[in-house]
Amino acid sequence: MNASPHNTVSPRTIEQVYRPLTRRTFLKGSAAAMVGVAGLMGALRPLLELEHGTVTLDELLQRHYRELKPADLRRIMDQLAAKCETEYGVHPHLRDIRPLANVEFGYALNLTRCIGCRKCAHACLQENNQSRADATDLEMSYIRVLELNKGSINLETSRTDYDHATVPAKDKFYMPVQCHQCRESPCTKVCPVQATWREPDGIVAVDYNWCIGCRYCMAACPYDARRFNYQKPTIAPAEINPNQSYLSNRIRPKGVVEKCTFCLHRTREGKYPACLEVCPTGARVFGNLRDSNSEISYILANKRVYILKEDVGTLPRFYYFFDK
């Protein structure tokens, strides 16, 4: 019986099928196994931190903020406050302040009045517990004061590092830029873990314990309003603002994104934001957009209002206006 061509088996095929253990395949396999073990160890590393006590179990499991029961929330607040006391030496008055009913915050800035003194940007550092004790720290104020040439609003020729003896400088005007709390916020759309969202009063908030630090939101923001904690913040105990809120100015951990919240720990209790409180020219106006008698409603009804990058369609709640 002639062998069928289908049954002929070439020696080469047998070698392929049985794959004898050669030096090459052994090295390939062991290298792959080592990579696998290293990856597993990396994935389990938080467990090691849990054992050392640098991370609590709740931080590790990352239960979602909105799903918490009130008792759980209180426990987590206590833990975060205790952690702040351990690491920074100050026991904060840490709360979870909820939005006020029938309130939508709006902010307006008078470009005619602003003189670029940077008092708002520095007050932001003090109010929001930004890292600044170390001389090499980034001072991640949520406000960047741009110096622009008079005649047009050309951001490309603007600069933030001006250092004149006195301001305003000749033929310059100044435009502080911070989070615009957009109604169509690109940053919340791109977040892969929903760690950032729009609150009912319009504030775009970040859950620092839920953020994974991918920085997609920073890339999406057209106003460069978000900041990333490249390192653990350093603050002297005397400079820590103890009036803290979970979603705003509690001291952030390393590796998360933060942003301006219109000082929601102040504004949700009826106070003005810190940047407005210190403005020497009164260029900043803050209020409730849903109150037709508020200051911000007066601006929108009576002044010439400019919206930064209106063409990108983000519908900000931050307005610039001009005066005579």
Place this chain on the structure above:
Amino acid sequence: MDRPPVIFQKRLWGVALALGAGLAAMPNLPATPESTPSAPVNLPVVARPPAEQPAPGLPADAHLNKTPPRKTIGLDLVKNGWTYNCMECHKLFVAKWHYDRPMAEHRDVTLAHGNNRFCLNCHHATNRNAFVDYDGGEIAQADVVTLCAKCHGTIYRDWQAGVHGRSNGYWNAVLGPKTKLRCIQCHDPHNPKFQPMPPLAPLRYPVRAAHPPTESAAAAAPSH
């Protein structure tokens, strides 16, 4: 007597002293108890001096510097501790519209307020503790906003709406009070143009501002 006697009043002691000719003013004379106010009875009442306005903002915000732009308010006499009762001197120095010699007093006043060339454009002719209204009536010192509103109506409208000038405290009237800075807490009424001020230091942000590249690194980097 080649000069008429001048009556001064020290704020802390409440002492009124009549000084004869040739005697210098001596504010550090022995104090009398405050229970014996000896102010002349026929002087006009002084409204609350602008320099003693309440501090803006909330006490809990001590970490924020809310000092109004115009820190020292008042004439040089006031800064030295004298009261703001202008009539102590001016009941003797009669007001004139025009002076044919430089002023000996009020040297710290630089009048650069538009068309207002005369003191009596704003100050009342017979009561220097007050300002002058449209009809020649008096506007109390504490109501200085009303005086400014005589000319700056649109600014006054914006100020009333809370849009001109700074507000401190609570945006929500239900939850707390709000303080509004008044005209002369930011503007010098004699020279109202807003004065330039030194800016605070640039922030160390972004990274290239906090850690600028060294010269060697910049030289090594490829240039385009």
